[in-house]
Amino acid sequence: MINSGGSVPGSSKRLRLSIKIKTFLSQNPGLFDTYLDRIKPKSEPVDFLRASDGLRRFLEEEKRIIHENEPLIVAKLCKLLMISKDKVISADKLVHVKREFGFPNDFLVNLVPKFPDYFRLSGSPGEGKSFLELVSWNPEFAKSVIERRAEEEERATGIRVRPSFNVKLPHGFFLRKEMREWIRDWMELDYISPYADVSHLDQASPEMEKRTVGVFHELLSLSLFKRVPVPILGKFREEYRFSNAFSSVFTRHSGIFYLSLKGGIETAMLREAYKDDELIDQDPLVEIKDRFLDLLAEGHRESAEQSRLQKEAVQKDMEMMSMRIGESDGHEFGEQL
Numbered sequence: 001m002i003n004s005g006g007s008v009p010g011s012s013k014r015l016r017l018s019i020k021i022k023t024f025l026s027q028n029p030g031l032f033d034t035y036l037d038r039i040k041p042k043s044e045p046v047d048f049l050r051a052s053d054g055l056r057r058f059l060e061e062e063k064r065i066i067h068e069n070e071p072l073i074v075a076k077l078c079k080l081l082m083i084s085k086d087k088v089i090s091a092d093k094l095v096h097v098k099r100e101f102g103f104p105n106d107f108l109v110n111l112v113p114k115f116p117d118y119f120r121l122s123g124s125p126g127e128g129k130s131f132l133e134l135v136s137w138n139p140e141f142a143k144s145v146i147e148r149r150a151e152e153e154e155r156a157t158g159i160r161v162r163p164s165f166n167v168k169l170p171h172g173f174f175l176r177k178e179m180r181e182w183i184r185d186w187m188e189l190d191y192i193s194p195y196a197d198v199s200h201l202d203q204a205s206p207e208m209e210k211r212t213v214g215v216f217h218e219l220l221s222l223s224l225f226k227r228v229p230v231p232i233l234g235k236f237r238e239e240y241r242f243s244n245a246f247s248s249v250f251t252r253h254s255g256i257f258y259l260s261l262k263g264g265i266e267t268a269m270l271r272e273a274y275k276d277d278e279l280i281d282q283d284p285l286v287e288i289k290d291r292f293l294d295l296l297a298e299g300h301r302e303s304a305e306q307s308r309l310q311k312e313a314v315q316k317d318m319e320m321m322s323m324r325i326g327e328s329d330g331h332e333f334g335e336q337l
Contacts (some may be wrong), residue, residue: 021049030299031055058295062288066104069284073111076101076222078118078141081134083194083215084239091121091130093235100232102224102285108132142195144214145221163191165217166272167255183255186210194218203243213253215240216268220257224283226273230259230266 025032033052036045051059066073080094080101081087091108098104104111112119112132123130143151150163164187169175175183192198192211201208219233219240220226230247237246250257250268258269273280 025049028296028299029303030295052299054295054298058291061291062104065285065288065291069102070111072284073103073107074115074118075141077103077107077111077132078134078138079195079218079222081119081132082137082142083218084236085241086239087134088131089236089239091123091132093239094132096235097228097232100223100228102283102288142193144193144195144218146191146214146217147193163193165191165213165253165256168271169255170258173254198241203241208241209249212242212246212249213256215242216249217256217270220268220270220273224286224289225279227260227267227269230268233268 019027025034031052032049032055034047034049037048038045077094081089094103095108098107108121112121117136118134118138120133120135121130122133144163146163146165150161154161167183167187186206186209189206189210192207192214194211194215194217196211198208198211201211216233220228230250234242234246236242237244247259247266247268250259254271256271258271258274260267260269
């Protein structure tokens with residue numbers, strides 16, 4: 001239990017809050033209820049926190065959504081490992097990107113152990129020396145979004161379709177002749193799956209750049225909102241064989257990616273995933289964030305309504321007091337006459 005006034009030593013620190021608990025509660029109304037209780041039998045009652053009914057309902061909904069989409073989460077996690085150089089990634093790095101890919105907060109504790117045929121966790125997460133390793137290779141997971149799209153088109157048309165990127169340049173974007181020719185020649189190169197072994201490729205070769213573009217395309221496709229901050233992608237530079245200047249890929253291939261600077265953070269976005277700034281296809285796990293935002297919005301509405309009622313009550317009390325003072329003054333004036 002946490003005292004809402006923050007009198008419990010280190011309570012904000014234990015909750016990993018950078019602000020005081022009272023400030024957090026005022027900024028996020030509707031998540032917690034406060035109630036009076038005693039820390040010790042004979043001590044004075046103080047405010048304590050507990051999850052609100054709305055938060056408890058949300059947590060149940062979150063469990064349901066995660067359970068229904070468990071195969072998707074497992075596939076995403078396998079794919080991230082399968083793309084990596086040694087099929088192993090630091091557990092702490094995966095925890096750091098859990099929000100980008102929609103992994104549950106407790107995926108290392110409750111999800112990974114359920115699938116020993118896929119995952120092996122070594123070390124202790126949180127200490128910087130823990131790793132998640134791929135145990136077995138699933139060929140069905142080893143197909144990129146681009147390869148699946150080509151297969152679907154081939155089944156629909158009966159014509160063999162070559163896997164390729166969708167290139168859509170921004171409206172009014174002009175390319176010099178030399179750049180157009182370079183893009184044409186680069187597009188003619190065979191598509192290299194992000195799941196293919198590329199240990200034989202030269203890091204500076206055009207083929208390796210094509211593979212790198214494929215890796216970024218797949219990573220962004222696996223993310224919740226088809227966008228990931230560039231600094232976060234950079235954390236996986238070693239695992240995915242990115243060069244030190246990997247971010248230049250997003251500007252060199254502006255028909256595939258869009259580099260946003262919103263909020264002062266470089267964010268790589270998959271251009272084909274958006275239409276007029278809106279996601280075309282939503283990841284099923286986005287529902288969790290939508291439900292949480294609904295909970296916050298409801299809390300803010302209720303808080304605003306309570307504030308309005310309190311102001312009206314104060315205003316009414318002031319008017320009543322003013323009337324009483326007026327009546328009292330009038331009565332005293334009459335007696336003086």
